[in-house]
Amino acid sequence: MKLDFTYENPTKIYFGRTAMDGLKTELAKYGKTIMLAYGKGAIKKIGVYDQVLDICKSLGKTVVELSGVMPNPTYEKVMEGCRLVKENNVDLILAVGGGSVIDCAKAISVSTYCEGDAWQRYFTNFEPVDNKLVAVASILTMAGTGSEMNSGAVITNEDLKIKMGRVFDANVNPRFSILNPEYTFSVSKYQMLSGIFDMMSHLMEAYFAGDDNGTSSYIIEGLLRSIIDSTRVAVVNPEDYEARSNLMWCSSLAMNPLAGLGKAQDWEVHMIEHQLGAYTDCAHGMGLAAISIPYYRYVSQFGLDKFVRFAREVWHINEEGMTKEQLAKAGIDALEQFIKESGMVTRLRDLNATEEMLPLIANSTLLMGGYKQMTTQEILDILKKAY
Known part of the structure; x- marks a missing residue:
């Protein structure tokens, strides 16, 4: 190993057919309001959406939804999520989908309480994140990006025609991720x-x-x-x-x-x-x-x-x-x-x-x-x- 490194990965993984059993245990550790972030609705077809809502209901959680996260999440969508987090005092962002949804959730986490322009500060100037973060977790339905177990986020600024990735500190990692391979069967x-x-x-x-x-x-x-x-x-x-x-x-x-x-x-x-x-x-x-x-x-x-x-x-x-x-x-x-x-x-x-x-x-x-x-x-x- 030629280069020195520091390695930290705080994400807890639940893997396999019974992975969803861990969701109730983990959600109990967070406050009342959960923001559920997902894409165009595929999670409803495979039953994951109803499972998540049932577990949230059993714990007395309030669920706020950010739907329609696109395959290449935009900065505009991130800002929409930030507004929802602030308006509802969200305690945890639960991203359900593929890497794009999880990336969007991380970008919302670092941007919601940013003072100034989050795109300029965090995706252009790569400044250290010095504001409050919102906890992120994920339920993975498409394998590829690895976003379920890292601190990276790739966001597209449509106005500027720039797609930019940023690897944040490990505290931006999902706190936990649920990986059931059967959830990927419905992917084209x-x-x-x-x-x-x-x-x-x-x-x-x-x-x-x-x-x-x-x-x-x-x-x-x-x-x-x-x-x-x-x-x-x-x-x-x-x-x-x-x-x-x-x-x-x-x-x-x-x-x-x-x-x-x-x-x-x-x-x-x-x-x-x-x-x-x-x-x-x-x-x-x-x-x-x-x-x-x-x-x-x-x-x-x-x-x-x-x-x-x-x-x-x-x-x-x-x-x-x-x-x-x-x-x-x-x-x-x-x-x-x-x-x-x-x-x-x-x-x-x-x-x-x-x-x-x-x-x-x-x-x-x-x-x-x-x-x-x-x-x-x-x-x-x-x-x-x-x-």
């Missing part, structure tokens, strides 16, 4: 696959940087192999409990953020996709899938040994007779084949991107990079190859 194949590539991308962002041989790299390789194997099962049978439970737990482990400790990281693929999402409102994981192959083909020359290791340890490619360059290429080709065989998106044009958007996306992307510090022109070239 498209959204399941989007979440799967999101968790893979979280791991690859941490993997493809630095020259370490630390424990984190071994953890990442194992998680990637688990995701690949479980995806192949889940694509054929979306209700295979073991496969979906593996994917749900891999999602949490990929971004909690255990897997990236003690090593350099990249995150440029995410930075590009965030701005793609700001312009197209596309599914996050699908945007990552379309961008990753041309990005990794370009940067592999600057981090050749790690891409060789990726081919060897993740994809088990027979390297006999291959040069390092050929082996690295074979690993990226294997990733591309996995994307295609799973049914993930491979082209930006299939995500409502237009050629006219590409320079705008490149110009607004936060420049980062692991093996190569990117330039705006390099980002544009990658976008064109992904288009």
Whole structure:
């Protein structure tokens, strides 16, 4: 482990078919008013909404609802939530849904009692949060972001055409999260696959940087192999409990953020996709899938040994007779084949991107990079190859 780190994760996890049994115990620890945040109503179809209301009623809780949280939550929606929290003196925000709902809840938590413009202070200037927080908890219905077990939040400012992520201190983590893999069965194949590539991308962002041989790299390789194997099962049978439970737990482990400790990281693929999402409102994981192959083909020359290791340890490619360059290429080709065989998106044009958007996306992307510090022109070239 080459880099020093401090690690804290205060989220309590209830995992499995009986996970909801923990909700009553946990809600009893909080005050009278709960804000229930959710999306377009899918939680009503699978019965989770009624379960939550029944438990709240049994505890004498008052429930305030923030419905309609969108897949790429907007700052306007965050402000709507902030108003509800203040008006009703909310004690706990219970986010029920996927990562977008949980991200929105965290943004509401830090923004409600902020003095001044929360977007400017916390998502532009990255100032420390110095105001009262509202406790957050979650019930997960879609695996992918890992938001159920971390302090990150990604929010889109539609007026500015900026999608920005922020990792806050651990006190913004959900206090507890309920993870029942059966709740993910109702998610469409498209959204399941989007979440799967999101968790893979979280791991690859941490993997493809630095020259370490630390424990984190071994953890990442194992998680990637688990995701690949479980995806192949889940694509054929979306209700295979073991496969979906593996994917749900891999999602949490990929971004909690255990897997990236003690090593350099990249995150440029995410930075590009965030701005793609700001312009197209596309599914996050699908945007990552379309961008990753041309990005990794370009940067592999600057981090050749790690891409060789990726081919060897993740994809088990027979390297006999291959040069390092050929082996690295074979690993990226294997990733591309996995994307295609799973049914993930491979082209930006299939995500409502237009050629006219590409320079705008490149110009607004936060420049980062692991093996190569990117330039705006390099980002544009990658976008064109992904288009």
